[in-house]
Amino acid sequence: xxxxxxxxxxxGGLVEIAPGLTLPGVVMTFDANEEIYAEGQPADFVYRVxxxxxxxxxxxxxxxxxxxxxxxxxxxxxMQCGERHRFSAEAVTLSEVALVRRSALERAAESDSxxxxxxxxxxxxxLEDIQDHMFxxxxxxxxxxxxxxxxxxxxxxxxxxxxxxxxxxxxADHLGLTLETVSRTMSQLARDRAIALPSARRVVLCDPMAxxx
Amino acid sequence: xxxxxxxxxxxGGLVEIAPGLTLPGVVMTFDANEEIYAEGQPADFVYRVxxxxxxxxxxxxxxxxxxxxxxxxxxxxxMQCGERHRFSAEAVTLSEVALVRRSALERAAESDSxxxxxxxxxxxxxLEDIQDHMFxxxxxxxxxxxxxxxxxxxxxxxxxxxxxxxxxxxxADHLGLTLETVSRTMSQLARDRAIALPSARRVVLCDPMAxxx
DNA sequence: CGCAGGTTTGACTTCACTCAATCGGCGTGG
DNA sequence: CCACGCCGATTGAGTGAAGTCAAACCTGCG
Numbered sequence: 235x236x237x238x239x240x241x242x243x244x245x246g247g248l249v250e251i252a253p254g255l256t257l258p259g260v261v262m263t264f265d266a267n268e269e270i271y272a273e274g275q276p277a278d279f280v281y282r283v284x285x286x287x288x289x290x291x292x293x294x295x296x297x298x299x300x301x302x303x304x305x306x307x308x309x310x311x312x313m314q315c316g317e318r319h320r321f322s323a324e325a326v327t328l329s330e331v332a333l334v335r336r337s338a339l340e341r342a343a344e345s346d347s348x349x350x351x352x353x354x355x356x357x358x359x360x361l362e363d364i365q366d367h368m369f370x371x372x373x374x375x376x377x378x379x380x381x382x383x384x385x386x387x388x389x390x391x392x393x394x395x396x397x398x399x400x401x402x403x404x405x406a407d408h409l410g411l412t413l414e415t416v417s418r419t420m421s422q423l424a425r426d427r428a429i430a431l432p433s434a435r436r437v438v439l440c441d442p443m444a445x446x447x
Numbered sequence: 448x449x450x451x452x453x454x455x456x457x458x459g460g461l462v463e464i465a466p467g468l469t470l471p472g473v474v475m476t477f478d479a480n481e482e483i484y485a486e487g488q489p490a491d492f493v494y495r496v497x498x499x500x501x502x503x504x505x506x507x508x509x510x511x512x513x514x515x516x517x518x519x520x521x522x523x524x525x526m527q528c529g530e531r532h533r534f535s536a537e538a539v540t541l542s543e544v545a546l547v548r549r550s551a552l553e554r555a556a557e558s559d560s561x562x563x564x565x566x567x568x569x570x571x572x573x574l575e576d577i578q579d580h581m582f583x584x585x586x587x588x589x590x591x592x593x594x595x596x597x598x599x600x601x602x603x604x605x606x607x608x609x610x611x612x613x614x615x616x617x618x619a620d621h622l623g624l625t626l627e628t629v630s631r632t633m634s635q636l637a638r639d640r641a642i643a644l645p646s647a648r649r650v651v652l653c654d655p656m657a658x659x660x
Numbered sequence: 661c662g663c664a665g666g667t668t669t670g671a672c673t674t675c676a677c678t679c680a681a682t683c684g685g686c687g688t689g690g
Numbered sequence: 691c692c693a694c695g696c697c698g699a700t701t702g703a704g705t706g707a708a709g710t711c712a713a714a715c716c717t718g719c720g
Contacts, residue, residue: 292582294582294586295659295660296586298586300581300582300585300586302578302581314571314575315567315568315571315572315574315575316575320575320578321578343560343563343564344560344564345560347556347557347558347560347563350556350560350563350564350567351556351557351563353567354528354563354566354567354570355528357567357570357571357574358527358528358570359528360574361528361570361573361574361577362527362528362529362533364574364577364578364581365515365533365534365577367581368513368515368577368580368581368584369505369507369513371581371584371585371623372513372584372622372623373507373509373511373513373623375707375708376707376708401665401666401667402666402667402668403666407585409585410584410585410586411708411709412708412709412710413666413667414667414668414669414708414709414710415707415708415709417667417668417669418668418669418708421668421669433717434666434667434668434716434717435666447508588675588676589675589676614698614699615698615699615700616698624676624677625676625677625678626698626699627676627677627678627699627700627701628675628676628677630699630700630701631676631700631701633700634699634700634701646685647684647685647698647699647700
């Protein structure tokens with residue numbers, strides 16, 4: 235267990251847990267692949283990525299793994315409605331994460347309808363993201379899935395050059411493919427000049443239109 | 448356009464739009480396959496199924512169709528966060544649907560934190576349902592998808608005998624399969640004695656364990 | 661220098677898709 | 691009452707995209 239509280243001892247600091255919402259909390263760092271919380275654990279905290287990247291995962295009956303989402307700096311995660319986490323969360327790379335107590339958040343929402351609205355909106359946007367992702371999984375072929383994934387990252391970074399924090403296996407488990415298929419598809423996209431691959435973890439989007447499919 | 452307002456003229460009645468939340472609204476009936484609202488339209492109302500069944504759909508670039516979810520009596524749908532609907536909604540069978548104005552709902556939420564919490568909870572549960580569905584689409588094979596779908600319907604009906612309101616094509620567009628594959632898979636499950644098919648639209652779950660996969 | 665990790669590529673298999681024919685229930689009309 | 695037609699469902703044959711198994715390849719690091 236290498237997680238470190240870097241901000242201040244026990245629970246003395248203030249963190250901006252959502253845009254415009256600052257509450258008492260703490261910042262911790264997690265090593266790559268370190269668990270932040272486990273599926274089934276009580277959901278006592280809500281989290282926000284400061285630096286690095288986080289994935290939420292669920293293990294499948296057949297031994298496989300599904301990655302629900304990747305969270306990048308600024309993203310909020312772990313805000314379940316129920317009492318317990320429905321996924322595990324792990325740091326993809328060395329990451330700083332802000333935590334605030336769920337109870338503090340709920341108290342803030344009860345006393346202020348604007349805050350309540352903002353929290354609802356966070357959940358609602360996450361719902362929309364997942365709906366989009368669902369379509370990807372339901373209907374598209376490997377090239378379209380990988381293409382859309384890269385486009386989304388580039389949009390997020392506001393740059394056609396994307397540094398991938400996650401492995402091929404992570405991408406595969408997110409897109410419902412195998413790591414070999416992800417690798418093959420990216421090689422093919424590079425051959426088609428839709429992207430360039432200066433290195434395995436660095437992607438340049440040359441022809442974004444070709445990726446939209 | 449065959450939609451009928453059955454409850455009372457323009458907007459004079461009261462409907463229970465969510466468990467324990469009654470607001471001014473109206474009940475309408477829709478014929479099978481009739482559109483309730485279209486993707487892109489302003490989301491001025493929130494809906495609740497009284498009788499029948501509703502599907503939310505989105506058309507894909509390649510001409511295909513994805514069904515986001517089916518809604519059964521008691522379910523709330525159309526509660527987007529944004530100003531516009533992100534899906535179309537259609538009646539699967541002849542259905543009665545209650546409507547209330549979004550603005551009325553939002554006013555209720557602003558003035559009462561318990562109501563706000565309840566609405567957030569609705570969105571949050573829909574998120575959880577979709578997350579489960581995402582896993583299905585991401586990893587499982589045809590038998591597991593169809594099996595889980597039938598299990599969910601049976602759980603919902605609290606009965607091992609399920610009357611399917613939707614066609615094989617609808618199921619296929621929901622599970623990310625083709626209608627032929629859905630049909631073949633159900634035939635195979637029947638051959639394996641996991642289910643019985645007294646008729647195409649009626650399914651009896653003989654061995655629920657075998658469906659869990 | 662060699663090892664370890666992730667990545668790429670190759671050969672083969674398999675599952676689901678496509679195209680196409682047939683079946684079956686149900687309502688309509690003779 | 692039966693024949694017909696329609697629409698959804700089923701079944702079959704052949705194809706193709708992605709999965710599986712396995713080997714080779716970087717690249718950073720001890």
